[in-house]
Amino acid sequence: MSAAITLYVPGDAGALSLGADAVAQALAAEARARTREVRIVRNGSRGLYWLEPLVEVVTAAGRVAYGPVTAADVPKLLDAGMLDGAPHSLRLGDITTHPWLASQQRLTGARLGIVDPSDLDDYIAHGGYVGLSAALALAPQDIVRTVADSGLRGRGGAAFPTGIKWQTVHDQRVAQKYIACNADEGDSGTFSDRMIMEGDPFALIEGMTIAGLAVGATLGYIYLRVEYPHAARALAKALDVARRRGYLGKNLRESGRDFDIAVRLGAGAYICGEETSMLESLEGRRGEVRVRPPLPAIKGLFGQPTVVNNVITLATVPLILARGAMFYRDFGVGKSLGTIPLQLAGNVKHGGLVERAFGLTVRQLVYDYGGGSATGRPVRAVQIGGPLGAYLPESEFDTPLEYEALSAKNALLGHGGVVVFDDSVDMARMARYALEFCAIESCGKCTPCRIGSTRGVELVDRILTSANGRRDADLALLDELCDTMFNGSLCGLGGMTPFPVRSALKHFREDFAGERGDRFI
């Protein structure tokens, strides 16, 4: 009997949503029927979602991929000799040479789809915990300096320099500080946090541990959205292993330092992705926005200095410590340094995770990677940066996906999600939806957001049904309302809802003319 053949079948939520569990079961059953011994590893996704479930078999010549595989394909695949890497119409070969993947610069997502997310030794074999070892040899101030020198900016959306935030917390002279990881990835079109938590959770755990060492915090919280049950399970498993193996807890790695992590679940509130609402929620209250100052770095969780960082930001830290600040900052352009995990979503043929140095244009992303729309119709618009991000028309697709260039276009990169729409999209309906979403998710603390969003929905409805004379006045009023929300809201929800509304008005004004009869179901 030969040694067991290793198969990789992603356990990533996206792959599962396309039947990966049934594929894994079919592979086990069919292999047994052929008296072939197999070992099935549930890896994360490599992020080529149109090829999921993407199965890989380990052969003497390396990993050979097949995809997209359904459970019904499995008997024929095995008949064709899949377990030995034989040819088949679904055979993709070595997936790392696929141009979609080979052209990427996977730094934060380097291990996605490659390692077993519950196997600490696999993590270590792929470069894991080198960053922590480096950090343990440094003074806290030097860890902070390394992160500052790398140019890393918060990947959650605000793009605040991570090193400056850490320095502020580092400089506070108090007994208790916290690391709070924002895993409330609520923006439509984004899923990179989910992929990391499910596919490489030790990277986040290591990053938070390094943050704790740097600023002098002994406890970290991961505020995870309740819509991510798969990530919750993956994190629980990884945290348990890390604790048992001495990578978390008291005197971790015999360093004399303590750090531990607790996961806390959100409860379905988009606003809790805003950092001060998240802190309120972590404290067990309504997720209402806090007035700043004081900054969370000075008075954050339970009134103590707190580093609040997104999953991607923290999961990037181990690499920076392992390879050095200069290695990381050599990627990127201008003030957008390093790589950005872009998430290509919506009506697109080849959606998924595209991690590259900053500077890729929208056009390259949508056409070179995305292959155009999934429906085959012309692409009309993209929304970048989630529900508070601007819509860009085709004429703006040469804009590079980096912070300053987008800002110059009254747009933003946010958490890096890009949602593609074909020419069937009704942009007045999308503008109305942006306001409606703001009304549904507003925490209610400030008036421009709480009331303005509802008045905005009513205004759009009126614009689309009223006579021409009134429409111009109402369009001007909608613009004024956007002004009020932009300038008068306490946080980004009310303050940035004007971005999708105004960009739709600017670039797709013809959709507000009111002729379309199929609106508003």
Next chain:
Amino acid sequence: MNHADVQRCVSAAIKKFGAEPGPLLEILHAVQDELKHVPPEAVPLIAAALNLSRAEVHGVVSFYHHFRGTVPGHTVVQLCRAEACQSMDARALAEHVTRRLGVGFGETTADGRVTLDAVYCLGNCACAPAMMVNGELHGRVTPERVDELARDWGVRN
């Protein structure tokens, strides 16, 4: 729901999480995980244990979309209505699902089998439209797929 059951469930949750800092959401999650909702009679019990007012606890329960005050159907269907799913015609899918089930969003079928909820992003945006059924995620959902699954939910044609 038997009052003694509620009392026992709340006491267990408070015993488990009550000593942690800011434990209210954890307690509410524990109660809802077991009872499938947060019964109104649980609110004063939790408030008393945490030295909060009933209004404060009710305020938290009602703030979050996830917490519900009534028992949902046997199957909870969460259909994503956010932008990425809209770009793949989630509106038409929503029409189909509401027609098929005969209920609107936030409602439960008369026979108590299915509750339909709106959700704003399940993180499956490259496989839109997305839907979660009792915690199980589905991608690239079509009306036909919904009809197939609906048989398992006990929905008659």
